[in-house]
Amino acid sequence: MDLDSKGKGIPFKFYAAYYPPVYTKFKANNITELIRGIANVDKFSIFYHVFHPMLSSHVVPEDLPNDFAFWLRESLHDEYLAEVVADVEGGEPLQIEDIRKEIIELLNTSTTEKVADYPFVFISCQPIIYPLNIEARTLAEFIDAIGRVPARSLFYHFVYRRVMGESKRNEFTLWLEENFGLIDLGEKLSTIDPQSYTDEEKFRTDLLNLFEEELLR
Amino acid sequence: MIEKYTEIIGEDELDGIIKIAERLKDFSILHVNSTRAGGGVAEILNRMVPLMRELGLNVDWKVIRGENDFFKVTKSFHNSLQNGVGNLPDNAFETYNKWQEINANELPLDYDIIMIHDPQPLGLINFKKKGKWIWRCHIDISNPYQPVWNFLKEKIEKYNAMIVSTPIFARDDVEIPQFIIPPSIDPLSIKNIKLPDITVKRVLYKYGIDLKKPLLVQISRFDYAKDPVGVIKAYKLAKKHIPNLQLAYVGSPATDDPEGQEVYDKTVKEAEGDKDIHLLMLPPYSDLEINAFQTGASVVMQKSLKEGFGLTVSEAMWKKKVVIGGRTGGIPLQIIHGITGFLVDNIDGAAHYIIHSLKNPDLVEKIGENAREHVRNNFLITRHMREYMSVMLYVTGRTIPESLKNPVLQ
Numbered sequence: 278m279d280l281d282s283k284g285k286g287i288p289f290k291f292y293a294a295y296y297p298p299v300y301t302k303f304k305a306n307n308i309t310e311l312i313r314g315i316a317n318v319d320k321f322s323i324f325y326h327v328f329h330p331m332l333s334s335h336v337v338p339e340d341l342p343n344d345f346a347f348w349l350r351e352s353l354h355d356e357y358l359a360e361v362v363a364d365v366e367g368g369e370p371l372q373i374e375d376i377r378k379e380i381i382e383l384l385n386t387s388t389t390e391k392v393a394d395y396p397f398v399f400i401s402c403q404p405i406i407y408p409l410n411i412e413a414r415t416l417a418e419f420i421d422a423i424g425r426v427p428a429r430s431l432f433y434h435f436v437y438r439r440v441m442g443e444s445k446r447n448e449f450t451l452w453l454e455e456n457f458g459l460i461d462l463g464e465k466l467s468t469i470d471p472q473s474y475t476d477e478e479k480f481r482t483d484l485l486n487l488f489e490e491e492l493l494r
Numbered sequence: 495m496i497e498k499y500t501e502i503i504g505e506d507e508l509d510g511i512i513k514i515a516e517r518l519k520d521f522s523i524l525h526v527n528s529t530r531a532g533g534g535v536a537e538i539l540n541r542m543v544p545l546m547r548e549l550g551l552n553v554d555w556k557v558i559r560g561e562n563d564f565f566k567v568t569k570s571f572h573n574s575l576q577n578g579v580g581n582l583p584d585n586a587f588e589t590y591n592k593w594q595e596i597n598a599n600e601l602p603l604d605y606d607i608i609m610i611h612d613p614q615p616l617g618l619i620n621f622k623k624k625g626k627w628i629w630r631c632h633i634d635i636s637n638p639y640q641p642v643w644n645f646l647k648e649k650i651e652k653y654n655a656m657i658v659s660t661p662i663f664a665r666d667d668v669e670i671p672q673f674i675i676p677p678s679i680d681p682l683s684i685k686n687i688k689l690p691d692i693t694v695k696r697v698l699y700k701y702g703i704d705l706k707k708p709l710l711v712q713i714s715r716f717d718y719a720k721d722p723v724g725v726i727k728a729y730k731l732a733k734k735h736i737p738n739l740q741l742a743y744v745g746s747p748a749t750d751d752p753e754g755q756e757v758y759d760k761t762v763k764e765a766e767g768d769k770d771i772h773l774l775m776l777p778p779y780s781d782l783e784i785n786a787f788q789t790g791a792s793v794v795m796q797k798s799l800k801e802g803f804g805l806t807v808s809e810a811m812w813k814k815k816v817v818i819g820g821r822t823g824g825i826p827l828q829i830i831h832g833i834t835g836f837l838v839d840n841i842d843g844a845a846h847y848i849i850h851s852l853k854n855p856d857l858v859e860k861i862g863e864n865a866r867e868h869v870r871n872n873f874l875i876t877r878h879m880r881e882y883m884s885v886m887l888y889v890t891g892r893t894i895p896e897s898l899k900n901p902v903l904q
Contacts, residue, residue, distance in 0.1 A: 290897070292895070292898060293510060295510065295514075295880065295881075295884055297673055297674075297675070297881050297884045297885065297888075298661075298673065298674040298675075299671055299672060299673055299674065300658070300661055300664035300672040300673075300674055302664075302666045338833065351831065395821065395826070398661040398662070400661060400674065403671070403673075403884075403888050403893060404893065405514065405884040405887055405888070405893050406893065406894050406895060406898060407510065407513040407514055407517070407895060408513065408895050408897055408898070409509075409513070427506035427507075427509070427510065428506075429506075429510075
């Protein structure tokens with residue numbers, strides 16, 4: 278593999294984002310209210326609760342990688358529902374509306390009428406995006422950048438843009454396929470489900486391991 | 495000065511702050527509050543305004559003025575918003591409006607972005623000349639006295655956005671966007687820097703603490719909301735299992751709190767006969783001493799029954815302490831039960847986690863590490879400043895950089 282090739286000459290420009298939280302007015306004290314909230318909040322709220330825990334600013338137990346699962350166990354004491362909601366899929370090609378629908382279906386299987394110890398307060402967010410002034414033109418530059426850009430940049434390109442429907446696929450796959458024709462590598466990247474991570478650096482390591490296996494052999 | 499935070503927050507985070515600040519450099523920004531010194535708002539602005547200027551922002555800070563009649567009214571507003579009970583001076587609303595007009599005539603309000611802190615200067619919006627206005631609410635407005643709330647709400651709705659410290663303080667009857675931005679601690683202040691071990695020991699020794707015995711500490715006023723009697727009861731329960739346990743309840747005099755003496759007297763009565771209980775009254779601004787007590791504690795309590803936000807929790811967590819906190823106010827944002835500390839709902843629970851923590855030093859170490867990381871990521875002044883700037887980008891419509899409006903890959 279020629280790591281210094283520029284492919285079709287399309288540069289990859291790295292951005293990152295913060296997601297300042299915004300109040301939604303939706304709260305839930307039981308399963309019915311949780312379902313109602315999930316059905317009605319904006320897509321940024323579902324994104325925030327399902328994916329934001331991947332960033333280290335948001336502490337959750339390692340076995341419960343989203344806010345809904347955490348609340349189901351900690352406040353509603355429903356271990357089973359917590360576990361199934363924890364494992365909701367978030368990989369490609371799923372977008373935020375698919376994930377919303379899937380969680381509602383899982384919750385609809387519950388017959389519990391328990392009242393939670395404390396309410397689930399739905400938060401939305403208002404993404405603030407900023408450029409890193411880092412560009413990759415070759416595979417070598419790209420690998421180096423993946424190793425050093427802030428984790429929230431990886432998250433922005435790999436997760437946010439795709440699940441929010443702002444790009445067709447994760448942007449690393451898009452670039453590798455469009456600029457270099459690396460279809461296999463792009464497909465392998467697409468199989469990574471970001472929803473299952475609670476550690477952003479573990480996510481980076483998995484990306485780098487994949488690049489090492491595919492590009493440095 | 496800003497570079498000093500790099501070793502605490504990392505280069506990536508500082509870079510993010512710088513990049514966000516760059517997009518605000520062509521705006522004039524004004525903070526307005528009601529006091530230059532004393533209280534958390536002034537403390538934050540005293541640190542944050544210079545930091546924002548260092549980032550190249552054109553930031554000013556102005557303080558409104560008023561005479562006794564005005565501050566009597568705003569104090570009554572403050573109380574009525576927090577406890578839901580109205581006890582207003584005569585002509586309160588007229589007095590409030592009069593001083594808004596006086597201040598509006600004296601202050602330059604022709605800035606691009608104006609952040610108004612708390613209810614005292616809230617009414618300046620009626621004299622808006624230009625720009626985007628943000629109301630930063632630092633207090634609990636979840637259960638207000640309705641006439642006062644209605645009076646203020648009509649003004650709040652004229653702002654472009656408001657900010658509350660926790661979702662539980664947010665309002666369902668307000669239509670403007672409500673950002674949730676918790677307050678913060680400054681890791682470089684005297685209250686939070688790492689003290690030499692000998693300084694910690696020297697301070698504890700001065701106040702009669704036995705350096706060889708485990709020490710339970712709560713830092714708070716003698717106020718029913720902080721449940722000092724409950725703290726002592728939990729300590730007594732725990733002492734049955736940890737016979738050499740000591741308690742230091744470190745408060746400060748609150749001359750503006752008529753209940754303070756009554757609560758103190760009840761606390762003294764509850765503590766009677768136990769020489770291992772130290773009820774201390776430190777003068778205001780005893781930052782070094784508070785740091786020493788938090789650093790020297792084996793376990794920290796914040797057993798509040800009602801709490802604004804409870805930054806003493808983050809202060810102790812920053813020092814890698816296990817904090818046992820009441821499940822109220824902003825404490826659950828800081829303490830994630832079993833991960834960054836313990837949340838409790840009653841005295842028995844508090845006693846249980848005192849014992850549990852003191853019997854399990856490995857657990858204490860792990861939780862302490864998590865606690866500091868959680869504070870590093872969420873409750874430092876740098877994050878606070880970055881989120882203020884993010885709201886400024888939001889109200890000015892600059893959430894997306896120009897270069898991204900025509901991305902190559904789509």
